Amino acid sequence: MIQTSQFQTTPGMIDLGIGQPQLEILPHGILRRAAERSLQGIDNSLLNYGPARGDGYFRLALAEFLSRGYGYPVTPDSLMATGGASQALSLLSGTLTKPGDTVLVEEPTYFLAHQIFADAGLKVVGVPIGPEGLELQTLSEAISQHKPSLLYTIPVHQNPSGVTMTESARGQIVELCRQNEVLILADEVYQLLTYHGSAPRPLASFLDSETVISIGSFSKILAPGLRLGWIQAPSSILDRLTSLGMFSSGGGVNQFTGCLVRRVLESQDQENYLKELRDLYSHRVDLLDSLLRDILGDRVSYRKPEGGYFFWVRLVGERDASALLPEATRHQVGYRAGSRFSTRGLFVDYLRLSFAHYGDDDLRRAVERLDRVLN
Amino acid sequence: MIQTSQFQTTPGMIDLGIGQPQLEILPHGILRRAAERSLQGIDNSLLNYGPARGDGYFRLALAEFLSRGYGYPVTPDSLMATGGASQALSLLSGTLTKPGDTVLVEEPTYFLAHQIFADAGLKVVGVPIGPEGLELQTLSEAISQHKPSLLYTIPVHQNPSGVTMTESARGQIVELCRQNEVLILADEVYQLLTYHGSAPRPLASFLDSETVISIGSFSKILAPGLRLGWIQAPSSILDRLTSLGMFSSGGGVNQFTGCLVRRVLESQDQENYLKELRDLYSHRVDLLDSLLRDILGDRVSYRKPEGGYFFWVRLVGERDASALLPEATRHQVGYRAGSRFSTRGLFVDYLRLSFAHYGDDDLRRAVERLDRVLN
Numbered sequence: 001m002i003q004t005s006q007f008q009t010t011p012g013m014i015d016l017g018i019g020q021p022q023l024e025i026l027p028h029g030i031l032r033r034a035a036e037r038s039l040q041g042i043d044n045s046l047l048n049y050g051p052a053r054g055d056g057y058f059r060l061a062l063a064e065f066l067s068r069g070y071g072y073p074v075t076p077d078s079l080m081a082t083g084g085a086s087q088a089l090s091l092l093s094g095t096l097t098k099p100g101d102t103v104l105v106e107e108p109t110y111f112l113a114h115q116i117f118a119d120a121g122l123k124v125v126g127v128p129i130g131p132e133g134l135e136l137q138t139l140s141e142a143i144s145q146h147k148p149s150l151l152y153t154i155p156v157h158q159n160p161s162g163v164t165m166t167e168s169a170r171g172q173i174v175e176l177c178r179q180n181e182v183l184i185l186a187d188e189v190y191q192l193l194t195y196h197g198s199a200p201r202p203l204a205s206f207l208d209s210e211t212v213i214s215i216g217s218f219s220k221i222l223a224p225g226l227r228l229g230w231i232q233a234p235s236s237i238l239d240r241l242t243s244l245g246m247f248s249s250g251g252g253v254n255q256f257t258g259c260l261v262r263r264v265l266e267s268q269d270q271e272n273y274l275k276e277l278r279d280l281y282s283h284r285v286d287l288l289d290s291l292l293r294d295i296l297g298d299r300v301s302y303r304k305p306e307g308g309y310f311f312w313v314r315l316v317g318e319r320d321a322s323a324l325l326p327e328a329t330r331h332q333v334g335y336r337a338g339s340r341f342s343t344r345g346l347f348v349d350y351l352r353l354s355f356a357h358y359g360d361d362d363l364r365r366a367v368e369r370l371d372r373v374l375n
Numbered sequence: 376m377i378q379t380s381q382f383q384t385t386p387g388m389i390d391l392g393i394g395q396p397q398l399e400i401l402p403h404g405i406l407r408r409a410a411e412r413s414l415q416g417i418d419n420s421l422l423n424y425g426p427a428r429g430d431g432y433f434r435l436a437l438a439e440f441l442s443r444g445y446g447y448p449v450t451p452d453s454l455m456a457t458g459g460a461s462q463a464l465s466l467l468s469g470t471l472t473k474p475g476d477t478v479l480v481e482e483p484t485y486f487l488a489h490q491i492f493a494d495a496g497l498k499v500v501g502v503p504i505g506p507e508g509l510e511l512q513t514l515s516e517a518i519s520q521h522k523p524s525l526l527y528t529i530p531v532h533q534n535p536s537g538v539t540m541t542e543s544a545r546g547q548i549v550e551l552c553r554q555n556e557v558l559i560l561a562d563e564v565y566q567l568l569t570y571h572g573s574a575p576r577p578l579a580s581f582l583d584s585e586t587v588i589s590i591g592s593f594s595k596i597l598a599p600g601l602r603l604g605w606i607q608a609p610s611s612i613l614d615r616l617t618s619l620g621m622f623s624s625g626g627g628v629n630q631f632t633g634c635l636v637r638r639v640l641e642s643q644d645q646e647n648y649l650k651e652l653r654d655l656y657s658h659r660v661d662l663l664d665s666l667l668r669d670i671l672g673d674r675v676s677y678r679k680p681e682g683g684y685f686f687w688v689r690l691v692g693e694r695d696a697s698a699l700l701p702e703a704t705r706h707q708v709g710y711r712a713g714s715r716f717s718t719r720g721l722f723v724d725y726l727r728l729s730f731a732h733y734g735d736d737d738l739r740r741a742v743e744r745l746d747r748v749l750n
Binding site for chain 1: 419465493
C-alpha cells in the first residue's frame with residue numbers, strides 16, 4: 001500500500017488517539033478558490049523565493065486575523081511564517097538554546113514536544129500542573145532548582161489535560177520567568193478553538209516582556225497538510241531566527257502556501273470555517289461527554305473540556321491504560337495511554353481521547369467498544 | 376513597501392548577482408491546473424498530515440521523473456521530500472554531524488552553504504578545484520589532514536565556477552570517501568539543467584556505496600516559492616532523518632505542495648516546462664557569451680558554461696571585483712563578487728553573473744553597463 005498520510009489505521013479501527021482533523025471536513029473548496037485567485041498570472045510572489053519572515057501581505061492578513069481573534073492589536077512585525085508548530089519548536093529550540101540546557105515542560109504535556117527538545121540536546125524536566133495549569137510556587141521552585149533556559153507551556157485547552165491558565169496567573173508567570181531569564185515557548189495552537197466560555201488573552205499578548213514566544217498553526221484551524229504556522233515574538237528574536245543560513249539561502253519557508261492562505265484570510269473563508277469548526281467541535285464535546293457519562297459511568301472521571309481537541313480521562317481503580325491497549329486493539333478502538341504524556345512514567349491510569357478525527361457515529365461506537373474493554 | 380520576495384532591487388537596477396528564475400516565466404498555469412486536479416474534494420491526502428518521507432504518490436511520480444531525467448532507475452524508497460535544498464542542507468548537517476566536525480567544501484563554492492554548515496557548528500575547510508572540479512590527489516590530502524565527516528560538492532555546472540566533475544573522477548571520489556568514512560553531500564540541483572552536451576550520471580547513482588546523499592530541488596526546474604525539494608539517500612540515512620521529533624509530530628514537510636507537484640509530474644507539464652527552460656537558458660548562454668566577447672573583449676576571461684545558471688568571469692589585470700561594486704551600483708548593474716564564494720578571501724578578481732533572472736534586453740543593457748564600470 002502506498003502511504004499518503006501520517007497514520008494509516010487498519011480498516012474498522014476507531015483510534016481516538018489520533019489528534020488530527022477529520023478527513024471529511026478538510027476545506028477543499030476554500031483552498032481551490034484561494035489557488036484560483038493566486039495563480040492568475042498577475043502576482044508572482046507565491047512562486048518566487050520569499051522574505052525570510054514570510055510574505056509581507058500574508059503577515060499583514062495574519063496580523064488582522066489574529067487581532068480580531070485574540071482581541072488585541074497584533075502587528076505584522078511580530079510575526080514570522082513557519083512550517084507548522086513542530087517545525088517552529090525545532091527551529092526555536094535549536095536556535096535559542098545550547099545542548100545541555102534545560103527546558104521545563106508541563107507534567108503532563110504533548111509527548112512529541114519532548115522528543116523535539118531532546119533532538120536539540122536539551123534536558124527535559126517536568127513540572128506538575130494543577131486544575132488551572134502551571135502553579136506559581138511549583139514553577140518558581142523548579143526554576144530555582146533546574147535553572148532552565150526555556151519553559152514550554154500549552155496555556156490554553158492544554159494537550160492532554162484540557163486545563164487553561166487563568167488570566168491572573170499569566171501575568172505572574174511571565175514576570176517570574178522574566179526575572180529569571182527563562183524564555184517562555186507558548187504553544188497556543190488551541191487559542192482560537194474555544195467552545196464554551198471565552199479563553200483568556202493568549203500569552204502572545206505579553207510580547208513586550210521580551211520573555212514570551214508564541215506558536216500558532218493553521219493545522220487545526222484550516223488544514224495540517226499546508227504545513228503552515230507562525231511564530232509571534234519580539235523582533236530581536238525573529239532577527240536571530242532569520243539570521244540562519246537556511247533563510248539567507250532559501251528565503252522564508254512555505255512561501256507558496258503562505259500566499260494561498262493570505263487569500264483565505266483576506267476573504268471571509270477562514271473566519272467562516274473556524275466558526276463551523278467551533279460549532280462542530282462544541283457539539284462533539286457535548287456528545288462525547290454524554291456518551292462517557294451514560295456508557296462508562298463511574299468507571300471513569302474527567303473534566304469536560306472547554307476547547308481544544310481532547311478529553312483527559314482517568315480510569316477509576318488505578319487501572320493501567322497501557323496494559324489495556326492490546327485488549328482495546330482487539331475491540332478495534334484506540335486511545336493514547338496517559339504515561340506517554342509524562343517525562344517520568346506518571347498518569348498510568350489516564351487516557352487521552354480526541355473528538356476531532358471522528359464523526360458522531362464513530363464516537364458512539366468507540367465508547368461502546370471502550371465499555372467492553374473496561375469490563 | 377511591503378516585502379513579498381527575498382530580494383527587492385531598486386527600480387532600474389539590473390542585478391546579475393541574483394541567482395533566481397525570471398519572474399515572468401514562473402509557471403502559473405501549470406500550478407493552477409495541478410491545484411484544480413488536486414482540490415476536487417476526492418483526495419484528502421494533500422490537506423492532511425503526510426508521511427515523514429513525503430506523500431507516497433509524490434515519491435512514486437518523482438522516482439519516475441528522475442529515472443527518465445537521470446538515465447537510470449531511481450526508486451521511491453530512496454527519496455524523501457524536503458523544504459528545498461537549503462532546508463535539506465540544514466537538516467542533513469544538523470543530523471549527521473556533531474558540532475566541531477569538519478566539512479570540506481569546494482573552493483570556490485555556493486557561499487550560503489558555508490553559513491548553513493557554520494550554523495550547525497561545523498568547521499568549513501575549502502578544497503581547491505580544477506577545470507574538472509574536485510581533484511583526487513588534492514581531496515585525498517585534505518581528507519588526511521582534516522579528517523572531515525562531510526564533503527559538500529556541487530558536481531555538475533558548479534555554482535559559481537560552472538565546472539562539472541567527469542564520469543571517471545566520480546567513481547574514484549566516491550571510493551576515496553567511502554574508504555575514509557566521509558559522507559558526500561552532492562548538491563545536484565543543476566543536473567537537469569544541461570544545455571550543451573550531456574551531463575554525467577549524478578552522484579545519486581552511487582547510492583549503493585552508502586557514501587552519497589544527493590540533494591535536488593524544484594526551485595530551479597519549477598518554482599522556488601514551492602519550497603519543495605528532495606533528498607536521495609540510502610534508507611538507513613532517511614530513517615535517521617525521519618526519526619527526529621519534528622517528523623513524528625508534524626509528519627512530512629510540505630505535504631500540500633508535494634501533492635500538487637505529484638500532479639505536475641504525472642502530467643507532461645514538468646517535462647515540457649523543463650524543455651522550455653533548457654531552450655531558453657541555452658539561448659541566453661549563447662547571448663551572454665557573445666555579449667561578453669563583443670563588448671568586454673579581452674578585459675575578461677571565462678569558460679562558457681554548459682548548464683546551470685552562471686558565468687564565472689575573471690577580470691583581467693587582477694582588478695578587485697568587490698572594490699568595483701559601488702561603481703557598478705552607480706551604473707545600475709550588479710553581480711556577486713568572487714571573494715564571497717571563498718572560505719578564505721580568494722577569487723578577488725572574479726565575478727559571478729547569472730543569466731537566469733533577466734531577459735535578452737536586460738542582459739544586453741547589463742553588459743553595456745559593465746563595460747562602463749570596467750573602463
